[in-house]
Amino acid sequence: MLVLPGEEIDSHGLKPGPGTYRVGGKVYASVLGLLSPRPPIVQVVALSGRYIPHPRDVVVGIVTDVQSTFWLLDIGAPRWAPLHMTGTPWKVDIGETDRYLRVGDAVVVEVESLEATGRIGVTMNGERLGKLEGGTIVHISPARVPRVVGRGGSMIETITRHTGAKVAVGQNGRVWVDGTPETIRRVSEVLRMIDEDGQRPGLTERVESYLLATMPTTERGPEEPPRESAHRDVPEDEGLPVPAGDEETETDEGPGEPGSEPP
C-alpha cells in the first residue's frame, strides 16, 4: 500500500522501523513508499530517492576525484565513496593513483563498510569487480534494480540473450551497457521501460516482445548466443597502468522522450 510522508500507519502494535516515526503513540510514514509490515517492525520501503548503500552491494561508480592514496567515486549515494588504493587488485604507489583511474572512469565496486558519519567504504577486490572499459551508463531508479535483474537473473538473461549486449547492473541503479550503438539503444529502451512502468504486470512479456520486434533483420534466424554473457560480467582487467586512451563513459539516458509516460 502506498503511503506518503505524514500519513498515519495502522501499526498493529508493531515497532516503527525504517521509513516511519512515532509521535504520541501513533506511527506515521516519513517517506513516500510502500507500507510493508515485517514483524516485529512495520516499515515503509521508499519508492524513490537516492541510492542508500548496504554492505556487499555491488555498484557502478564514476571517479569524481583523484587523491594521492584514494579515489572518490560517485555511486549515486548521498556521499562520495572513497576507494583506497589498497582496495584494488593493482599495486599502486602513493601519488600514482591517476595512472590507474582518472576522473570520469567507470568502475564496478562492492560496498564494504558504512560508518555513522555517512562514510561509505568500497573495494575493488573481488570477483566481477574492476574497471569498465567502453560502453555507456544508463541511470534507473535504485528501487527498480530487482526488476532489471529479474527473478534469479531472468530479466537480465532475457536482455542479453536477445541483444548480445554486455550488461553490468549496479545495485545503485547505474547500469553499464556495452555493444553496438544499436544494441545499446535497444537495451537503453528496455531499461527505460522497466524504470517507467516496472510496477505494471506483464513486464517480461512486454520486454520480450519489444526485443523481438526490434531484432535487427540481418541477424534474424537462429539467435546467436551472447558472448560470455553472464549477468554482471565485466571485462578482464590486466591491472596495468591505463594508457592515455580516454574511453568515453558518458551517461546516456537513451532515447528517452521526456514526456513519454502514459497519460
Place this chain on the structure above:
Amino acid sequence: MGSVGAKEVPVLLSPEGLRIDGRKLDELRPIRIEAGPLHQADGSAFVEWGANKVMAAVYGPREVHPRHLQQNDKAVIQCRYNMAAFSVDERKRPGLDRRSQEISKVIGEAFESVVFAEEFPRTSIDVYIEVLQANAGTRCAGLVAASVALADAGIPMVDLLPAVAVGKVGGAIALDLKKEEDNYGEADLPMALVPQSGRLVLLQMEGHMTEEELSRSLELGVQGCQVIYEKMKAALRDKYSPRPTEGGAA
C-alpha cells in the same frame, strides 16, 4: 508600502461580498500540482496556482558545496527561491535580491523543521524554486512545489507542507490573495502548516490587522492548507500508484 497615492484603488470587494475575480472570501484559486516533471533531479514538482507557475527541483542528499557549510551531525538544507526575469509584467532584474534571499531563508527554515536531516550527516539537500509566472502568493506556491519535490526525492520528513496566504481586502479577511488584492489590500499573511501536528512552520505578515482578524485569518489559512494538502497528496499518488494497463506494450 501603505498609501497608494494618486493611483486609483480598484474595488476589491463587491457589495455582494465577492472578490475582484468573483471568488468568495474563503475560496482558493484553482490549483494544479504535478509531481516529478524533471527527470534529472532527484525530485521535482510543478505547481500552477491561479496565474502562478512555479517549478521546484530537489537534489540530494549529496555532497555539500561549499564545503564549510557541511554539518557533522545532519544534512544542511540549501534553498534557493528565484523569480524569472519574465515572471512579472515589468522585467524583474535577474538574480538574488533582498526579497528572494529572505524567501529562500524562510522556506529553507520551514523545511528544516520537518525534514529528518540527522539521517544524512555531512550532506546537503538542495531545493531550487523557480517562479516562472508570478501573481501573488509565490512563496506559498514555491513552498508547496518544493515540498512535493522533496517527497518525490524520497527525503524523509514529518509531513508535507501545505502553505497559503490569507489577507485583508476591502476590510474583510480573504483566503489566497491574487495580485491586485495583494497590491491594494490592507494585509497579507502567508503561512505553512504541518498537518500531522497542526504546527505552523512559516508565518509572516505585512500590513495591519486586529487581533480578532489575525485569529480569523489563521483559522481560514489552516482550512485552506488542508485543501492544498489533499491536492499535494493526490499529485504524488498520481505519480506513484501503478496505473491500470492500457494500450499494452509501449
